[in-house]
Amino acid sequence: MSSTSSEEIAKSAKAAFEASQLISSAERIKALHVIRSELEALKAEILAANHVDLEAAQVEVDAGRMSDSLLKRLDLAKGDKWDSMLQGILDVAELPDPTGTVTYATELDDGLELYRVSCPIGVLLVIFEARPEVVVNIATLAIKSGNAAILKGGKESNRTTLLLSKAISSGLSKTSLPDTYVQTIQTRAEVSSLLQLDQYIDLVIPRGSNSLVKNIQNNTRIPVMGHADGLCSVYLDETADAEKATRVVVDSKIDYPSACNSTENLIVHESLLKTVWPIVAKALLAANVRLLCDPPTLEALESLSPAPENLQSHVQHSDETSYSTEHLSLTLSIISLPSIQSAIKFINSHSSHHTDCIVTESDAAASVFCRGVDSAGTFVNASTRFADGFRYGFGTEVGISTGKIHARGPVGLEGLVIYKYMMRSKDSRGHVVGDFGTGKKQYKHSVIQAKTVPF
Template sequence: MSSAEAIAKAAKNAFEDSQLITSAERATALHRICETLQSNKAEILAANKEDLKAAQVEVDAGRMSESLLKRLDLDKGDKWDSMLQGVLDVAALSDPLGIVSYAKELDDGLELYRVSCPIGVLLVIFEARPEVVVNIAALAIKSGNSAILKGGKESNRTTQLLAQAIAAGLSQSSLPDTYVQSIQTRAEVSSLLALDQYIDLVIPRGSNSLVQNIQNNTRIPVMGHADGICSVYLDESADTEKAVRVVLDSKTDYPSACNSTETLIVHESLLHSVWPVVGRALLEANVRLLCDPATLSVLQSSPTPPSNLSLAGPSTPEAYTTEHLTLTLSVIALPSLPAAVRFINAHSSHHTDCIVTESQPAAAAFCRGVDSAGTFVNASTRFADGFRYGFGTEVGISTGRIHARGPVGLEGLVIYKYMLRSTGATGHVVSDFGAGGRRYKHADIAPTLPF
């Protein structure tokens, strides 16, 4: 048996052995993990600094993007504390397992229940952001799924120590320490992608090429998103102050995030009113603007040209299907809300899109017409995040059409099974029903599992 197969089999066994472990015991495991992470903080952050040094060399050589380097830093701002708080938040969430979403009495003494349950073994592959190890471990444990995690090579030192701390925390709980495992090499990933007898779902977090490569090389279901091409549309009734605040935050709060805005769409009626104010604010924030002829002409012909006007230039068709992940924004003017909706549906990645408007009908038409996982009104696209949604954290963002969509928290990591119970004296058999026999009642009953 290969090492990859041994890891996958251990994950499957850990999952199957854990199904009777209670929600309280899972919460205890998360608290133990939080404690072991905190006690190993100095060593983990020292390893993270080594990863950052090595990554900077790659950036300087042009082999790694600056945005990827920024995602690697675990000691930036409150990232460490937020990571630990995310674990505690997940521990405090309601148990997603055992929830009855459908309950019918098919016949006297024959009851059917649809009950939430875990997916199984998750294989999660991600780039750079080492805190993803902890985020996903917390969600997997709470939702009853075992997990195999693979971080990018640029964060190997950090992810190894994070995984060791997680295993140490698990060893102090009712869950096996193989419940969350980590791997380090691409060869292991390739082997695991072929093991659909053990692995139930693959979740990639990273570049378009990473996601597409995984999708093309496995029979296992894949959940994720390839790009984060988000848009903000300034409707004809947009308030200027709201437009400035929402657009600036959507683009500049964290440009390398998948929920940052990459395209700004301006209603043509705003070209000489709202757009110059928004454009000036963006340029003053050092945002490079790739503009269509109409929006560029307005900026260049202003009697008082904005500072940093040199950052504004002409766009290309490819600009509107590009995830910039930097302080770069594509801009286009369109004649109507329907035109904006069509443009977004044709050019976005169906992640998150926003309208700035004072019109309720326009807001409703936008939210229903745009085919994205998130449609926002007068709010920054940066709100598209599991922590901000109250999920505690997230395993990733899904732009798929089946099962989970948008930030994937606990609810996105459970499926369901049907449980049928007969309390009849002789049990129930199908041959008792049909022509001349018994008839199904299909009566609603209390959605409370009796066993």
């Protein structure tokens, strides 16, 4: 598709966003329910299209061009996936409205009121891979938060996402929201064109591989919310308890190795080399984890008698690249360091500022670690795998951000809103700045108690 039509898509998304600002948020809730019904009505047709996508993907898998795990993620009929996709719409519909909330209100002068009120950001461009239900998840989050959205799924699920998108548009057309409020695009060329249109698109949310995210960050002026790397660490402090250390490290590594919040680097305080480290290492080796060790941690294992299970097959020397590699598998890089200060420096220069954990019995060390480590999540005696919007209690998750502005860590609906300032003069002559100053009126700045804007 040409860049002209990408411009039309972006322009109509912005127009839909602007028009939607004058439609009550109750209509957005209604839209979610109608879309759910449309999806239910189109269920057979959608699952048939999904079956065709799956058959095409199976050919790719058989030819060795696609992974089996990618194929599995395509399947919309598997288990309770369809039902939980529809239930997700109702769950989001019932969350508190993230828009229209006053977060600051002050009377500048008698009859001159200022309100800071949460509002949607504008037009979101969301790019993701493989899993077709993400179209519905993201459309739901966008509609709930009052943002227009342009969605691009993986090409493997094009037939499925086309029909999901049809159901969404058809649902929107039965409400007063514009049916271009949520649009779906199919090609990478369209994405490239859209990334240039910062006059229409306000935020890009990539959800996919490291290379997808980096490529987008390098090719747009539009703000990008997300994370390229998930390089998390666990640090075993000198006071670490052996059982806590073992449980936390093993869970952080093996619970879901390909997730962004699984741990890739383990830092061992050098006082633990002959005490806690061998216990943790044995548990990791028993769990089939491959260990890339620096000389002291390697030596500590080699000197054990009897030799631990899997020592020969699973333990190797690390090199400098080991500590900046996101393994995404049952591999863990290990380094020993002499102090908590050196561990914090190591994490700040090697981790991706996602989530890092200390195992310690010392409150002072916990406090230093949580303040000194510059990451979205700093944990004490808890698995890095807890870094997740659902687990944090947000009900849903837009994604996880390793950026330093706007939203950081797991992002809930509040990451899709910003605020505007509304000001009203109730004075019979209006309010002008020229009436204030030395020898004239002074600003009052008296707090107004308000949760919503009264006009």
